[in-house]
Amino acid sequence: MASIEVVGGKPLKGEITPQGAKNEALQIICATLLTPEPVIIENMPDIRDVNNLIELVQDMGVKVERLSADTYRFEAREVNLDYLNSDAYKQKGAALRGSVMLLGALLGRFKKSKLPKPGGDKIGRRRLDTHFLGLQALGAKFNYDAENYFYDINASELKGTYLLMDEPSVTGTANVVMAAVLAKGTTTIYNAACEPYLQQLCAMLNRMGAKISGIGSNLLVIEGVEYLGGTTHRLLPDMIEVGSFIGLAALTASEITIKNARIDQLGIIPSVFKRLGIQMEFRNDDIYIPAQEHYEIDSFIDGSILTIADAPWPGFTPDLLSVVLVTAMQARGTVLIHQKMFESRLFFVDKLIDMGGKIILCDPHRATVIGLDRQVPLRGIRMTSPDIRAGVALLIAALSAQGTSIIDNVEQIERGYQHIEQRLQALGAEIKRW
Secondary structure, eight states, rough: OOEEEEEEOOOOOOEEEEOBBHHHHHHHHHGGGGSSSSSEEEEEOOHHHHHHHHHHHHHTTOOEEEEEEEEEEEEOOOGGGGGSSHHHHHHHHHTOOOGGGGHHHHHHHHHHHHHHHOOOOSSOOOOHHHHHHHHHTTTTTEHHHHHHEEEEOOOOOBBBEEEEEOOOOOHHHHHHHHHHHHSSSEEEESSSOOOOOHHHHHHHHHHTOOEEEEEESSSEEEEOOOOOOEEEOOOOBBBHHHHHHHHHHHHHEEEEOOOOOOOGGOTTTHHHHHTTTTTOOOETTTEOOOOOOBHHHHHHHSEEEEEEESSSTTTTOGGGGHHHHGGGGSSSSEEEOOOHHHHHTTHHHHHHHHTTTTEEEETTTTTEEEOOOOOOBBBBOEOOSSSHHHHHHHHHHHHBBSEEEEEEOTTTHHHSTHHHHHHHHHHTTTEEEE
């Protein structure tokens, strides 16, 4: 287990470019299994979760060529389905949450698949019902080996259907879409997720020959086709990194420019940070955040305390609530953070309280942050990263704190943030990994 040491309390300055989107990359890599033809993916992030999924599809027989630092060529002409019975697949698949999206692609093209119970962040229950119910509606049959936590799925013939999703799950929608594009007939998905990353997946599939309409809405109509071809696809910048860098600039009173942010795809993310009092300027496609000694949390129109809550897109993404919470620690004012979608994601606040933060954990879903307004600096401590997003929130807090902090289990952060220590060092951060 690796650690990073941070000497905080120093303002940063400079430019930083967000990596390619992690959550989009996981969907797109799985979608390469839908065609025997080459698919080129650009702007691929160099992070653990993505690299592990690339390794997994390689083990399945997909030819993968790295054309440049962030560009890969995938060719799934020969896929070894026998590998799905191996212990290596069970182990690797179970360690990676993104492996669940192999299911839709394999069912779509090969009409069968196997799936170990996937892992990922420990942020509460993350049920698979939405995935399974959608695929069952298309004709898939599931058998579950409870002793080995292993699913065996068969679909001799997938048929289009009308499907009302029980929740707008992004990965659940992606799985059903990937299966439905090669099913017979028309599939209608209502209450579908409509995140930019899902839109990107659908647009890529259409370039490959799929017939998907309604992209960007929660009502997708998919006319099944018999064959998909190759394409070239460029990933969006990672919106979670963009939000993380906005929070970093505010909490450390730093002047930072976020380059090539694809502002048009960020939804309400910038406006939520503006409600915390953070100033920013849009300069073409860059976001400039000036150094701010003070920033003040907004209130609702009737004067009541601001609440920031997560919601399915176009609501505020749950992946940034941890960053918003940390950013509010040195603001002037009070905010209620309401984490609706996951039940264990706020438990990392005990570490922030140890650093000197004024936070009341109301219950597993809600925390009240009383801003310090820089009257009292945070203090460096030793802590452990519990998941990707809480880990980067703790890192941001450490960069703003007086003294030295050590963050253990840094591998969690590296699952979602590319070369994070080197990129922060380029801004002037005093940080090292050991």
